Amino acid sequence: LISDNVPLDQRTKMSILELEGSNIMNILARSVLEMYIFDENPEDTSKENLMRQSISLISRFPTIIAYAYNVYRHAISGRSLHIRHPRENLSLAENFLYMLKRDYTELDARTLDLLLILQAEHGGGNNSTFSVRVTSSTGTDTYSSIAAGIGSLKGPLHGGANIQVVDMFHHLQENIKDWTNKKEIDDYFKKMLNKEVYNKTGLIYGIGHAVYTISDPRALLLKELARDLAKEKKREKEFAFLELLEERAIEMFIKVKGDGKTVSSNVDFYSGFVYEMIGLPQKIYTPLFAMARIVGWCAHRNEELSFKGKRIIRPAYINSLDTREYTPLKERI
The missing domain is CATH 1.10.230.10 (Cytochrome P450-Terp, domain 2)
Incomplete structure (x- = not known):
């Protein structure tokens, strides 16, 4: 099922090639938002549709990141442009390494596979997952919610x-x-x-x-x-x-x-x-984190929209200042 969804829509592929970009996380967020256009039922929040969208996102993150980096390398560094089509007989980690740089060892793939598992989920309180949950609680579409998580993870205090x-x-x-x-x-x-x-x-x-x-x-x-x-x-x-x-x-x-x-x-x-x-470049370290964490993001979104009594998440902000008398505007310094 994952292998069937790894290839990108031709329009997404051309968008990555034509629009380029200097930040892989921004290209990833842009590509996710574009997936809304190609989804025949993007606003449906039924369990079945959420699962379909989740599988699509999990499958395509490696392809988007690999293509985006190769386009970046070509545009910025003048390197040869390689767009390798994913192979059906490879795992997600193997396909990513193949699409990114072609050559890898069995241990490379096994280690990357473990890293993807280890970083897939870490509770709902981390910033990016909470971003996904809080936006999901509004009833927005999957792609908008996941793009919010990507934006959060891009921050150096979280994903770097x-x-x-x-x-x-x-x-x-x-x-x-x-x-x-x-x-x-x-x-x-x-x-x-x-x-x-x-x-x-x-x-x-x-x-x-x-x-x-x-x-x-x-x-x-x-x-x-x-x-x-x-x-x-x-x-x-x-x-x-x-x-x-x-x-x-x-x-x-x-x-x-x-x-x-x-x-x-x-x-x-x-x-x-x-x-x-x-042999992975620093430019994709944070996107790799997103490639792993998309599994957890989707799980939390699906949970947020599936329990009874769900309602919008609205964090409370408490004023920590002491109570003061009101000062009219004309008397303020």
């Missing part, structure tokens, strides 16, 4: 975490002379936490999570595949360094912050390094 980890990792590779020296690593992390070096935010990216405090089960699973992938790509030294950084970052966070908090690495700590080893 693994890029920040990769950039930090590259910085540490350049600035730590001995990748096995715990004291040198600890000293540098202490300076980072005290806002003395790197970007002076006081953050160690990929460490800590609002929900997973003791451990992030997603990170544990991904770490083992990252280890296997590092062996295949002959990047064991970099993996060992990243693994040591994980250990020392947690230790130094507890020492420097000293607030009794328990922290762990999160899934972003290894995902960027994994994407690099597979």
